[in-house]
Amino acid sequence: MHELGLIIDVVEKVEGYAEENGVSSVKSVVLQVGEAFSVVPNLMKNVYRKAISGTVLEGSELELEIIAASVKCCMCGGDFNPFSTDAVCPNCGSDEYIPLHGKEFFIKEIKIQDS
Amino acid sequence: MDSFKVIEIKQSVFEDNNRDADRLRTELKEKKTFLLNLMSSPGSGKTTIIMRTIECFEKKYRMAVMEADIDSDVDARTIAQTNAKTIQLHTGGMCHLDADMTRQGLNNMGYEELDLVILENVGNLVCPAEFDTGAVKNAMILSVPEGHDKPLKYPLVFEVCDALIINKIDVLPYFDFDMEKLEKYAYMRNPNLKIFPVSAKTGEGVKAWCQWLAEQTELWVK
Numbered sequence: 001m002h003e004l005g006l007i008i009d010v011v012e013k014v015e016g017y018a019e020e021n022g023v024s025s026v027k028s029v030v031l032q033v034g035e036a037f038s039v040v041p042n043l044m045k046n047v048y049r050k051a052i053s054g055t056v057l058e059g060s061e062l063e064l065e066i067i068a069a070s071v072k073c074c075m076c077g078g079d080f081n082p083f084s085t086d087a088v089c090p091n092c093g094s095d096e097y098i099p100l101h102g103k104e105f106f107i108k109e110i111k112i113q114d115s
Numbered sequence: 116m117d118s119f120k121v122i123e124i125k126q127s128v129f130e131d132n133n134r135d136a137d138r139l140r141t142e143l144k145e146k147k148t149f150l151l152n153l154m155s156s157p158g159s160g161k162t163t164i165i166m167r168t169i170e171c172f173e174k175k176y177r178m179a180v181m182e183a184d185i186d187s188d189v190d191a192r193t194i195a196q197t198n199a200k201t202i203q204l205h206t207g208g209m210c211h212l213d214a215d216m217t218r219q220g221l222n223n224m225g226y227e228e229l230d231l232v233i234l235e236n237v238g239n240l241v242c243p244a245e246f247d248t249g250a251v252k253n254a255m256i257l258s259v260p261e262g263h264d265k266p267l268k269y270p271l272v273f274e275v276c277d278a279l280i281i282n283k284i285d286v287l288p289y290f291d292f293d294m295e296k297l298e299k300y301a302y303m304r305n306p307n308l309k310i311f312p313v314s315a316k317t318g319e320g321v322k323a324w325c326q327w328l329a330e331q332t333e334l335w336v337k
Binding site for chain 1 (some may be wrong): 122243
């Protein structure tokens, strides 16, 4: 639902970088998005196309790297992906865990023309 | 053929809002105003709980309520019947509030003379949890008809809250709501959560909730 707001934030950050560093055109932006972060990847790409219109990012592609969710079991200390196991440790069966990865939302890198 | 280079950015998109939220908390501390962010799904009883809270603190705190909705001023009109100052924020379609919107609301309302402000966030269990509003503490309401499995389905909102009000306990006999399972799932998400079973309709449990809120406010404003 808030994909547009988030993408506008991304575009503004990249625009800010471009202005500070004399970048006139961006070819692509890579976002790292955690598997457990509440956005819809396809929707992000759709709104990106609209949000970059008239900016230094116009014509660029949005690439998403999905970071798999992982948690640490509180009982046996093993790591597992809660989405693959119905949130139950595959090793000991415990349903108590500490989140490790999966909630990220980072601008990882951008690709620009090499002048 | 064009050649391209890769520039590493490695920047969190939430960095700006997180910094802004910390700045707002510093401002609130200086002005000795406690701000509570109250979240829940639509219809769980946020406004009714707020009305009960205002009753509790009528003689104790100078209070205000910031109502956030996508549209209408239904909730602000309800609160305006009390002695608490009230302001209605329209989010313009946004599904949550962030620190900047919260600050705008506080500045518009004027809060220097206030002890306790409650921000009634947009009715939504997903988006508001992602954005730090700059509040001192977060609380949420889960009502009995919604079911005891919500901590499993909406983990983040339970993780970011300090207090969980279980509202509408007066209708427990009519729903398959298992309080023990709710507590187990909620503590699984957040072992530090304070849980308050309440009926805003009958008043049961409201005193314990208000006591906790008063303790938090006293710690902040002294």
